[in-house]
Amino acid sequence: MTRYALNRLLVGLATLLVASVIVFSVMEILPGDPARLMLGINATEDAVVALRQQMGLDQPVVLRYLHWIGGMVVGDLGRSYTYSVPVLELVAERAAVSLPLAILSLLLLTVVAIPVGIFAAARRGSAADAATMAVSQIGVAIPNFWFALLLVYLFAVWLRLVPAGGFPGWSAGPWPGLKALLLPAVALALPQAAILSRVTRSAMIDVLGEDYIRTARAKGLPRAQVLWRHALRNALIPVLTILGLQFAYLIAGTIIIENVFYLPGLGRLIFQAITQRDLIVVESVVMLLVASVIIVNLIVDLSYAIVDPRLRAA
Amino acid sequence: MALLAIRDLGLTIGRQPILKDVSLAIEPGEVLGLVGESGSGKSLTALSVMRLLPHGSVTSGSIDFAGTEILAASEARMCALRGDDIGMVFQEPMTALNPVKTIGEQIAEGIRLHTGASRAEAAARAAQMMERVGLPVADFPLSRFPHQLSGGQRQRVVIAIACALNPRLLIADEPTTALDVTIQAQILDLLRDLVRERSMALLLITHDLGVVAGMADRIAVMRSGEILDHGPAVPLLRQRRHPYTRRLAEASAHVPTRRGAPILDRAARAEARRPLLEVRELVVQYPAARRGLFRRPPPFRAVRGVSFDIYSGQTMALVGESGCGKSTLARTILGLQRPASGTLVFDGLDIASGDGQAIAAARRELQIVFQDPYGSFNPRHRVERLVAEPLFLRPELGRAEKQERVARALEAVGLSAGDAAKYPHEFSGGQRQRLAIARALVNRPKLIIADEPVSALDVSIRAQILDLLSDLRDRFGIAYLFISHDLSVVRALCDEVLVMRQGEFVERGPVDEVFDRPSHPYTRELTAAAPDLERALAQA
Numbered sequence: 001m002t003r004y005a006l007n008r009l010l011v012g013l014a015t016l017l018v019a020s021v022i023v024f025s026v027m028e029i030l031p032g033d034p035a036r037l038m039l040g041i042n043a044t045e046d047a048v049v050a051l052r053q054q055m056g057l058d059q060p061v062v063l064r065y066l067h068w069i070g071g072m073v074v075g076d077l078g079r080s081y082t083y084s085v086p087v088l089e090l091v092a093e094r095a096a097v098s099l100p101l102a103i104l105s106l107l108l109l110t111v112v113a114i115p116v117g118i119f120a121a122a123r124r125g126s127a128a129d130a131a132t133m134a135v136s137q138i139g140v141a142i143p144n145f146w147f148a149l150l151l152v153y154l155f156a157v158w159l160r161l162v163p164a165g166g167f168p169g170w171s172a173g174p175w176p177g178l179k180a181l182l183l184p185a186v187a188l189a190l191p192q193a194a195i196l197s198r199v200t201r202s203a204m205i206d207v208l209g210e211d212y213i214r215t216a217r218a219k220g221l222p223r224a225q226v227l228w229r230h231a232l233r234n235a236l237i238p239v240l241t242i243l244g245l246q247f248a249y250l251i252a253g254t255i256i257i258e259n260v261f262y263l264p265g266l267g268r269l270i271f272q273a274i275t276q277r278d279l280i281v282v283e284s285v286v287m288l289l290v291a292s293v294i295i296v297n298l299i300v301d302l303s304y305a306i307v308d309p310r311l312r313a314a
Numbered sequence: 315m316a317l318l319a320i321r322d323l324g325l326t327i328g329r330q331p332i333l334k335d336v337s338l339a340i341e342p343g344e345v346l347g348l349v350g351e352s353g354s355g356k357s358l359t360a361l362s363v364m365r366l367l368p369h370g371s372v373t374s375g376s377i378d379f380a381g382t383e384i385l386a387a388s389e390a391r392m393c394a395l396r397g398d399d400i401g402m403v404f405q406e407p408m409t410a411l412n413p414v415k416t417i418g419e420q421i422a423e424g425i426r427l428h429t430g431a432s433r434a435e436a437a438a439r440a441a442q443m444m445e446r447v448g449l450p451v452a453d454f455p456l457s458r459f460p461h462q463l464s465g466g467q468r469q470r471v472v473i474a475i476a477c478a479l480n481p482r483l484l485i486a487d488e489p490t491t492a493l494d495v496t497i498q499a500q501i502l503d504l505l506r507d508l509v510r511e512r513s514m515a516l517l518l519i520t521h522d523l524g525v526v527a528g529m530a531d532r533i534a535v536m537r538s539g540e541i542l543d544h545g546p547a548v549p550l551l552r553q554r555r556h557p558y559t560r561r562l563a564e565a566s567a568h569v570p571t572r573r574g575a576p577i578l579d580r581a582a583r584a585e586a587r588r589p590l591l592e593v594r595e596l597v598v599q600y601p602a603a604r605r606g607l608f609r610r611p612p613p614f615r616a617v618r619g620v621s622f623d624i625y626s627g628q629t630m631a632l633v634g635e636s637g638c639g640k641s642t643l644a645r646t647i648l649g650l651q652r653p654a655s656g657t658l659v660f661d662g663l664d665i666a667s668g669d670g671q672a673i674a675a676a677r678r679e680l681q682i683v684f685q686d687p688y689g690s691f692n693p694r695h696r697v698e699r700l701v702a703e704p705l706f707l708r709p710e711l712g713r714a715e716k717q718e719r720v721a722r723a724l725e726a727v728g729l730s731a732g733d734a735a736k737y738p739h740e741f742s743g744g745q746r747q748r749l750a751i752a753r754a755l756v757n758r759p760k761l762i763i764a765d766e767p768v769s770a771l772d773v774s775i776r777a778q779i780l781d782l783l784s785d786l787r788d789r790f791g792i793a794y795l796f797i798s799h800d801l802s803v804v805r806a807l808c809d810e811v812l813v814m815r816q817g818e819f820v821e822r823g824p825v826d827e828v829f830d831r832p833s834h835p836y837t838r839e840l841t842a843a844a845p846d847l848e849r850a851l852a853q854a
Contacts, residue, residue, distance in 0.1 A: 125369070210409060211406055211409040212410055212412040212413070214366060214404065214410075215404065215410045215420075216412065216423075217364075217366050217396065218364060218366065218402040218404075219396065219475060220394065220395070220398055220427055220428060221397075221424075222389070222390075229423075230412050230415070234414055307414060308414055309413070309459040310459070
């Protein structure tokens with residue numbers, strides 16, 4: 001088990017390293033001078049030279065990469081050009097919105113999708129199963145920004161239960177903040193939940209056809225207990241795999257959703273940074289998002305071993 | 315008063331009639347053998363008793379178990395009966411246990427459910443039961459997972475689960491079909507002892523007359539959902555009054571006629587004939603799993619320096635239990651696995667060298683037939699394309715010539731040229747095995763490696779396929795390397811036998827000599843363990 005965990009950890013670190021090289025190279029091969037790009041076509045030559053120096057662009061590539069990655073390790077992400085504050089500060093402030101949003105939607109996603117999938121699998125072929133799957137089919141097809149607008153219209157404009165957008169900050173206490181994140185989380189999570197519930201259903205149906213389910217029934221276990229005690233854990237492997245992949249979608253989804261709901265999160269930050277050509281911020285935030293996806297997949301890999309004893313030896 | 319009385323049981327699944335007027339009775343402590351070929355309805359009869367039938371099943375008639383009408387009982391009542399009063403053992407031990415739960419949990423689960431015992435009490439009883447089925451807890455702690463056990467050990471765990479609460483009725487559905495003969499004999503002994511010491515009734519479902527002959531007090535013979543023959547075991551099997559019982563018994567002892575004398579190694583060597591396949595000191599090994607970052611244990615030697623010859627037209631048997639290296643040897647001869655050392659010469663071509671051209675040339679004359687007639691065809695291709703597949707090795711042949719060859723091959727295996735346009739699912743299991751043989755024949759090979767070609771087939775189909783293989787050998791002079799765990803089949807078809815154990819040949823020679831007068835203890839164990847109808851009847 002320890003060897004498996006160590007192995008996965010090493011693979012995760014290696015992936016992170018490769019990702020950092022790619023992110024850095026993409027910025028590197030963008031046509032034109034980054035400094036000129038950031039300052040726009042009307043900038044003076046002096047300003048460009050000054051920025052080049054500030055960004056370290058006069059140094060060799062390898063050195064700049066090492067400097068960048070080294071800074072990242074000690075928490076120095078550089079200084080944002082447009083906001084004129086350390087990127088770390090900027091990121092920390094925005095992450096306070098995005099992280100709770102991602103966690104909330106991930107929670108919502110699992111809490112909705114897995115029970116629905118189990119329910120449909122247990123009643124396979126029934127009207128309830130057909131209805132659930134029809135709804136999930138719609139969920140798969142709906143783009144999340146359009147779904148978000150629908151939610152805003154229904155819950156914010158019409159029922160006036162939650163704000164339509166914006167974020168009051170956590171200083172006002174947890175509830176107003178949470179309320180502001182609720183609709184965005186739902187808009188992010190439900191389309192993904194539709195996919196995950198279908199995966200859960202088919203994984204459960206596969207498992208319920210296995211011989212050991214029959215053995216469990218022959219022991220005298222009622223159907224419901226067989227479902228929870230024997231089937232679910234075996235069905236979790238494909239479910240966890242998809243969940244890990246979906247986290248990446250949630251992260252990418254925040255860029256759109258935060259714009260729809262006008263939330264000051266990382267997604268919005270990266271969007272603004274791109275339009276303002278603040279490459280230092282773009283580079284750092286992209287790397288941060290990549291790292292979070294890799295960490296979540298590391299957690300998924302480790303939970304495989306918890307679920308399935310056959311993997312512990314590997 | 316019978317413990318279990320099934321009266322006029324009828325079953326339809328989605329309007330398809332499956333069982334018709336099945337009537338059976340089992341007395342307490344009695345062993346009833348339920349015999350039949352696949353699709354005869356014997357497993358569904360058992361599942362009706364457990365009321366674990368597939369979705370869409372409709373039953374009629376009555377199943378009375380110790381005063382409870384099973385077909386009318388509530389689901390809660392059935393849950394109380396299952397595992398407590400009726401235990402069940404299934405065919406496939408490799409998949410019958412939940413891979414993510416320990417064996418201790420899985421045995422204790424039923425005990426806790428039915429007796430309300432505490433976790434510790436249930437674990438103690440589970441440990442006792444493990445001891446009883448021959449898995450002492452000192453060597454097999456309750457914390458083991460199923461994947462850490464062999465097939466035979468897993469079947470012992472399944473039996474422990476089924477017998478943990480001393481059920482009054484034990485149902486065993488082909489409990490040993492998936493196991494090696496020596497393990498089969500041990501499991502049957504265990505079942506026999508448990509049934510006797512706990513005076514359980516046993517409903518033993520099997521297709522193997524040799525197995526029931528040694529186990530059952532009474533036998534019921536099923537076919538197409540009906541019971542055809544029914545009575546005390548020994549007279550039923552000796553007298554064979556019912557024509558179907560007679561046919562089954564004859565098919566299971568079927569010996570194809572051989573035109574010409576068997577080809578024996580010593581005669582061939584005396585005549586200085588050149589062997590078709592010459593294997594010398596062959597060693598095949600697999601890299602072992604890494605134990606640490608820098609520690610790699612020595613490779614696992616699956617085949618440890620074996621030598622043998624196969625002559626043209628000879629049928630060479632390779633017997634041994636699973637994991638002994640049979641399949642690795644076959645893969646190596648086919649050029650799918652590079653040997654670590656030794657030589658392998660087929661028809662003058664050196665296969666062991668890894669020379670791609672030699673292997674390709676050898677493969678034209680070297681074909682294989684697999685065990686599973688269902689899994690070895692792509693279901694989306696027509697028979698013509700499937701059977702013609704090996705012909706890609708002969709690009710010089712034109713389209714018409716290829717079609718002609720496919721037609722000839724299909725006719726040679728008893729199908730018609732017109733079958734070329736069909737898909738595999740339109741054929742029965744036996745016909746599919748004929749297709750597999752046709753595919754092997756299409757290149758007019760000199761040697762066919764047959765890996766358990768009849769193990770998945772019913773006895774009557776098996777007899778037909780053995781006849782076909784024998785006929786092809788006599789007509790075309792094809793040699794076979796016939797891999798099997800079924801000694802009766804080997805004796806019926808083969809000239810010489812190689813007995814393999816742990817990668818080595820422990821005994822070899824003409825089949826009759828080896829099986830009638832085995833000299834190695836392992837061969838003796840094998841022949842003694844193989845269920846045999848005639849021997850069981852002679853002892854009865």
